[in-house]
Ligand code: SF4
């Protein structure tokens with residue numbers, strides 16, 4: 001089943017599943033939580049050795065990996081907890097206060 | 107073929123019997139006077155293997171209702187029972203059960219709230235829970251407590267409703283007095299309530315996984331969920347009626363949302379809920395024999411409140427007394443009075459209406475008090491002034 005919530009803003013009271021149940025699994029990606037962040041992680045590609053520890057530790061699965069390499073952060077879901085920056089053995093991740101321009105990563 | 111046998115039993119024994127016949131998957135309960143004998147009796151049925159219910163003994167009513175919420179979300183048919191301080195301790199879960207739209211059925215033995223400590227009948231506990239989103243039924247007799255329990259299952263689990271139901275009986279007066287009642291055979295009750303097939307069960311592996319108890323805050327649809335809940339309890343009014351008619355056809359007892367005695371041509375009427383309706387009717391019969399046009403209106407369903415039916419029933423009266431067995435301190439009157447008076451607001455012709463607070467903490471509801479109320483009403487109908495505020499009936 002795929003629960004289509006693309007029009008949720010237009011739903012009327014009776015369109016919502018009864019009692020605020022969520023009648024499907026795997027849809028937390030539809031819930032954008034990046035706005036909760038006060039600091040965002042930024043990765044220095046020169047320092048990064050691609051050990052992937054940050055990817056393992058991130059509690060929100062917000063670190064994107066392609067071909068076994070860290071590529072970008074998923075800022076739609078990264079809550080800015082700083083776990084990745086703390087765990088990176090090579091100090092390749094810095095937490096930057098929000099309110100600054102994003103450097104092209106999305 | 108439906109067969110009934112006549113039993114002499116207490117209200118609590120009959121509620122436990124009805125619960126056994128409805129065969130809940132889970133019961134989670136904590137004992138509290140005067141409800142204890144319901145869960146005690148039910149525990150006996152479980153121990154004897156007469157019902158296959160997962161009986162969860164918990165450490166408080168807060169936990170009892172929490173376990174009920176979890177079990178109901180999992181997809182079980184769930185029942186419990188409580189009273190007074192126990193109901194008060196369930197407070198937050200009462201809202202959670204109705205907000206999550208879980209069809210839990212709970213019996214409440216109506217009892218006063220502390221302080222001072224008192225274990226006897228009044229409606230302070232259930233009336234305090236009147237805005238928790240539960241459907242609320244009041245039984246006058248042990249028989250009605252039995253029937254209401256069975257009907258509650260059908261009402262709660264009806265697809266148009268899916269809300270919890272509180273089925274209440276008066277502490278000690280109805281819970282502990284032995285009364286004569288007709289008990290239906292097990293097969294007929296089982297067929298009447300049917301099986302429960304939840305569509306959003308946590309533990310249904312044959313359907314996509316579901317999550318319950320979700321967040322809907324900060325610009326989310328909380329407001330819309332409450333509107334849906336309001337629609338559901340509004341829809342329950344028709345379901346309560348049709349389930350009542352259906353059960354009535356089987357057991358041959360009537361189940362109106364309100365029940366009038368002498369209301370067709372009554373000039374003076376008492377509106378009451380629970381066991382007191384019987385006291386009022388007894389006196390009304392005496393007065394009728396003397397030619398006084400009196401009537402008694404019993405309210406069996408308090409939530410959803412039968413506004414239109416009550417307005418129609420009372421519209422032709424000259425003077426009406428509402429008997430409230432609980433307070434709403436600082437309000438214009440007790441909970442029943444506020445609703446009844448509001449029900450009459452839209453009518454062009456309105457009777458004079460007086461609120462009597464009575465019987466708090468089990469204070470005796472003597473027939474003499476009922477006579478006094480009818481006599482007050484008679485004076486008002488003859489032009490005496492309507493009391494400017496509620497009357498504490500029989501208090502020193
Ligand atoms: S800051 Fe926290 S949430 Fe964001 S990417 Fe790092 S570990 Fe994940």
Ligand code: SF4
Nearest residue numbers: 048049051052054088
């Ligand atoms: S933990 Fe540090 S070094 Fe390892 S992949 Fe992540 S950013 Fe690169």
